[in-house]
Amino acid sequence: MMSDIQIKDELYSGKAKTIYTTNDPEVFVSHFRDSLTAFDGKKKSEAEKKGYYNAQISRKLFEMLEDEGINTHYLGMFDDERMLVEKVEIIPIEVIPRNIAAGSITRKYPFNEGDEFKEPVLVMDYKSDEYGDPMLNEDIAIALGIATSEDIAKIRELAMNINSILTTYMEKQGLLLVDFKLEFGWANGEIVLADEISCDTCRFWDAGTRESLDKDVFRFNKGDVSGTYEKLARRLVPEIFEN
Numbered sequence: 001m002m003s004d005i006q007i008k009d010e011l012y013s014g015k016a017k018t019i020y021t022t023n024d025p026e027v028f029v030s031h032f033r034d035s036l037t038a039f040d041g042k043k044k045s046e047a048e049k050k051g052y053y054n055a056q057i058s059r060k061l062f063e064m065l066e067d068e069g070i071n072t073h074y075l076g077m078f079d080d081e082r083m084l085v086e087k088v089e090i091i092p093i094e095v096i097p098r099n100i101a102a103g104s105i106t107r108k109y110p111f112n113e114g115d116e117f118k119e120p121v122l123v124m125d126y127k128s129d130e131y132g133d134p135m136l137n138e139d140i141a142i143a144l145g146i147a148t149s150e151d152i153a154k155i156r157e158l159a160m161n162i163n164s165i166l167t168t169y170m171e172k173q174g175l176l177l178v179d180f181k182l183e184f185g186w187a188n189g190e191i192v193l194a195d196e197i198s199c200d201t202c203r204f205w206d207a208g209t210r211e212s213l214d215k216d217v218f219r220f221n222k223g224d225v226s227g228t229y230e231k232l233a234r235r236l237v238p239e240i241f242e243n
């Protein structure tokens, strides 16, 4: 059935992905592009094959989560850089499980980078470029009309479950999953995992050296972006490097 999918119109172009409609009203195509932005789009660049590596990493992690019983929007691949996804209504919340302190949490609170949390810390931000993605609590989410108390509880349960599955998997690859951002959406009355899980949306550190293997390399000019994404892809999706 999926082989019959034809791309129709561009629906939306974000900072790193473009979404297309298809001949099936319930199926969209998500194209992972080579463009890269940080700091609310203030810093911009391109990195060769970055879209390909992110698409393949996301594919692998979505497939793994599906195998573990997590519902995602992932349906299959259209080609190497384009993913077939279920049409979902995105809930405008950036859901961020954190295992080790890094990034914004070390600027807002007295944590030092590298501090390991005894229990994962779940942060939820309101997804809004206009308002600078401010942190949410449950009351604000309810008052904004973007989620109910039950929805927040469900999202929290799913995010913690996903964190535990991914953390265990990364450990086996010699990686620390420091933190990552998830987005959820509604499909057929159910909350499903949407968007992507990639080097753009996660912090991965090498467990031995603690070097960054993710977008922090771009954000903070730590080195070669393409080479870093390739390094991570070699660990998470080694099969794409076999001929």
Ligand code: TMP
Residues within 6 Å of the ligand: 096, 102, 103, 104, 105, 179, 180, 181, 200, 201, 202, 203
């Ligand atoms: P932060 O420390 O900057 O708040 O980022 C937390 C995690 O969320 C980190 O893994 C990177 C990811 N992230 C995104 O995916 N999109 C964003 O716009 C931001 C700011 C962070």
Ligand code: ASP
Residues within 6 Å of the ligand: 015, 036, 037, 038, 039, 040, 041, 042, 200, 215, 219
């Ligand atoms: N993706 C966001 C931006 O482009 C921020 C980030 O990932 O650092 O502004």
